[in-house]
Amino acid sequence: MTERSVIGVGTVVSGHVRGQGSLEILGRVEGDVSVTGNVVIGPEGRVRGNVNGAELRISGQVQGDLRGTLAVLLESGARVAGDISGPRVGIAPGALARGHVQTDGEPALAAARVPAPAARAFSPPAARVAPAPAPVALPAPAKAPLPPPKPAPPKPELRKPEPARAAPAAPQAEFSPVRPIKPEPRRPPPPVVPVLGKGTKAKKKKSHE
């Protein structure tokens, strides 16, 4: 059964939001968001922090990095200042985005992406977006279409039939306590270059590589 949380339009959350299930943000969050399920940020939603989830669908505004293990989709009206990464990234006409955008894998070769994808021809030499900030309690198969054994199955139909990764080892407790993320085996190390947009507003860095 899907577990879905909603932050109402008039609500402000100051602090990190994390856990299982999907999340709809219609109000404001001043902090990082990390859930295992999908994240929808409504047109009036405002997030000042990083957002991690399965599929992120944004029509509001975010100052922070976006990482979707399935997809990151910016709809018309969205404004994002931060880095965006995911296997599928869509930016609709009318959305505004500033930062590094990275799709991490070529669909046809998805099955081979389990090891670190650093060897890919299109990898940027330096600024690889960090998949997730430190305080995240995501289960292991970040990109797998396989839903976590229990709740909130992310969209199972994916373009990439990811081979069965190690079964999600993370405990399925809801809203598990904050703990530092263990970098997933196949992910590259955090970037050398600090990502743009985190905490900075309308600031353009000339050198990003």
Next chain:
Amino acid sequence: MAGTVIGEGLTIEGDISGDEEIVIHGKLRGRLTTTDAVTVGGTAVVGADISGASLSVAGQVIGDVTASERVDIQAGGKLVGDIKAARFTIADGASFKGNVDMEV
């Protein structure tokens, strides 16, 4: 239908090579090589050696041209350079300065 068309407003500085028809109405400085037909339109200004199956010049070409079949300089066209082709025509009103080698 030409495979490549360089429009009147376009300028290319460099080498063009291919296996399809090329039509130039703009400017080229460099080299042009194809296995198909080359057409230099009336507005074209070409400073390049050209090699193709055939060449038709209605504009201006400064460079040596080689065609496996034929070279035709149209009225109003101008070629300054050597021609190497089995057949060629220089129309009345065309301008040509160079050598011709009709390989046998």
Next chain:
Amino acid sequence: MPRPPHELSVIGSGTRITGRVSGSGALRIEGAVKGDINVNGDTELAEGASVEGNLSGESLEIAGNLLGDARASGAIAVRSSAKVRGELRCAEVSIEAGARVSVRLENEFELDFGTAQKRR
């Protein structure tokens, strides 16, 4: 003012250009270009085509491979078949899901976070 009769340029799929392409008029690239392209017309990089160099136009539609920076005074549209690596600078950008990109978006806009409201 009448348009010149030959305003649209096409670099065919069997054509390779090594060098610089510049000028006016619309441009459709179906072949391969190694060098900078700078035209003040609408430019389309077709699926299967490739540009290794910077690409600049009035608007850009990218469905092929681009390795280099892209700049448009208007919109840049990256199609799902595209593969782009470089910087995109334009008034408006769109990226279709499925495109393979490693790009930096440069864009001047302000976020509008307003004031925090706490109303229940």
